[in-house]
Amino acid sequence: MRDLTSRALDTATALGATYADVRVVRRLEENITIKSGRVEGVSGGESEGFGVRVIVGGAWGFAASHHLSPAEADRVAAEAVRIARASATAIRRPVVLDDRPPANGRFESPVTEDPFNVPLDRKIGDLLAADRAMNAVKGIAWTESVYGAQREWKTFAASDGSYTEQVITHIGSGLEANAVDGDEHQRRSYPDNGGLWASAGYEFVRGMDLLGNAERVASEAVELLTAPPLPSGTRTILLHPSQLYMQVHESCGHPTELDRAYGTEASYAGTSFLLPDMLGTFRYGSDLCDIVADATVPGGLGTFGWDDEGVIAQRVPLIKAGIFTGYLSSRETAPRIGRASGGSMRADGWNRIPLIRMTNVNLLPKPGMSFDEIVADTDDGLLFETNRSWSIDDRRLNFQFGTEICREVKGGKVGRLFRNGTYTGITYELWRSMDAVGDASSWSMWATPNCGKGEPSQGGHVGHGVSGARFRNVRVGVMA
């Protein structure tokens, strides 16, 4: 691989690039979908190619190709340089990168049971058994069960002498039961809507006990059909980890992306209310609110050895005791706030440039009570579980979430079921109202395997560690 990467870097620098890097990526995927007890889709995908990123005249250029050859390396490097020269006709602030030591080494995400070596019929059989168990529940209209695995072999080389190799495996699976009565449709998922993903091997899927949870989620879907809609009001809410991770994702992960703060996502995903002059002073949440971006946590979808600029994986505080303290950043943006890159640049494959992305954005657990104990400690509240819908404004302030299931909590006991539960608010008002966070015994990694950002669009695999939390005075029941 060094021949190809050296050829691209040499050509780019010979043509005038003051900096160049190249990523060669091969990706293998396998996906299984079962619907209502039938094997509806099984597919295997392979993709490989390389992308060359250059700075010429203070401007960026990027070109990529699926064709791996020395001549194509020359062509693509030259095209990247040409594109950078075109960019240079409309820049106002030349690109300056932070200093970081050249990156060298190899990283491989741990896998106990290689998902690509587990026989296909075994994987289908495991999923089919759970899917059929859901279908056996009276009142179920249809079911869908999914499995996916992805492995990337990634080589990164840069004109500063960096050369890293990484092999990263992601895997996910989950169940979904649907019940319909007239125009009412209810869904329950396990372990998460769209499945739960991690950086792991097939042992992760075995550990889910899909079969053992199938009948329960199907029964809950049917039960939801006749549950009353959640009334409107202002309530204490308890966010189960299966919803809290999404709250962290949308209202902390995205607004702490430094490129959004500087406006470079304004035309697509939006900007951020968290501006650099608020660092160290803005009260984002209560004293219990400690949030970090941690690319080193085991099993996370945002765990790696180096980011796609060759910056080593690290843990960056974003919110410390409720105060906004840090950003997800890159080599280009970090110097503008007087810091070095936090290592958050990630690309969706060989044909996309790296963007500032979440790694694993985690709400740290607090000693004291487990999440179950927090529920038991609540006199009058609502327990929201499993994300169903999500929306937040372009500066990440006004959010609204819906969950698959919502239960009343009275005197510390979980009781009455509601359907179509929603809650809404303003980001910092919600986090400031947090008065309890689950301890380490309730903490686990969750994931968003489909985080969209950038033009052309890129899908991101990001992780979130959470333990469940309680919030006061939150508006609920937007859609009764």
Next chain:
Amino acid sequence: MSERHGTGGDPEAALRLAEDVVRQAQAAGAGEAEALVVTGDSALTRFANSEIHQNVASTEVLVNLRFVTGRRIGVASTGRMDPDGIRALVERAASIAANVEELEDWAGLPEADSPEPLPAAWSEGTADATPELRAEGARAVIAAADAAGVTAYGSFSTDAEAVAVANSKGIRAAERRTSSQLLTVTMGPDNGTGYAEQCSVDATRIDGAAIGREAAERARVSANPVDIAPGDYPVVLNHYAMVDLTDMLGYLGFSALAVQEDRSFFEAGKQVASPLVSIIDDGRDPGGLPAGFDAEGVPKQRLALLDAGVCRDLVYDAQTAARAGRRSTGHGLPAPNTYGPFPTNMVMGAGDASMEELVGGLDRGLLVTRFHYTNPVHGKKVVITGMTRDGTFLVEGGKIVGPVRNLRFTMSYLDALANVEAISRERRCIRGFLGGSVVPAVRLSSFTFTGATAAE
């Protein structure tokens, strides 16, 4: 883009590759086989803070193989075109087919007439677009923003691809398609924001200066927005907002699979929208982003989805059509597609009002430029939540009074369409979830806003 690898914009070369893949699959034991080949060049120049900050191009290929033995189906895809890559593709698909259970109601691969040529889908101007052309478009937007004292953010993309489908039942479909899009968000110093977008098969027809002026003027007049109480308001939805309604109906309801799974609002013959509302899907409409056939190689039919507010027809792929006892309408997505067929070329009927007449009909209401981050709260009822963005204005006595802070809405898009009371003459092509949609602006008698954003 000078020298291209792969089949570039050559549909005949893409078709030859698809035929070769089908032959190899049959030689490997497939009773039926289908290959979809998509090759092409994509480029995008992105600007922010009135400067170009990202600028990318890529040459890509996708070969997707459906390998069928009896009722067992294996699907594999690859980004490689070399003999070893194709061989591995066939082996992978065959291995999957050998290890899956039978799909009991498998209808077989489709048989269809060859699609008619569709020259309107291709433009040399887009295929030959250079980084310099895209930079020129960006500079034109930036210049308009500079002139108005606002800052420009946006992108200019150009895509050229060859698409071919061959299957063992005789389908041979090949065509080349281009598309381009220039969009911009503009921001002023006093929290004013604006938006404009143009989408075209031909990149040389994109008018960067006009897009820049439209967005810049909107940012200028939306400065210093004020709070307004959420509630029910009559509204005018600009084209950019309206496209979300058609997109969501397509995503949630116009698919035959959505009806077969009982997750759609659609009931043939049922009135669900105002009699003013008609929506068709037409892959050959030259005002959109044309496509002559779907991912199964079946020619796209022109379908009435909503006719005068009444549910008329659905989009089908081969499998859902067989379940319904009819032929595919040419709306299949690449296999394995478990979500179902999709309307990729929706066209909503025009009305007879000018934009000024739409706004002039509001006694007290809101003019909405576009929506942001919309998401279904209840799919079957098409209840959607989302935010307004880039210019929301209070209108009184038919005149724009001033900008208001962005609002959250939560309501059924069916209820919204039932409230349509006027539609614009002018329609625009706007890139949708998949493909392009042609939509007018509309005036609704009521729209439900359920929250507002904060000033912080």
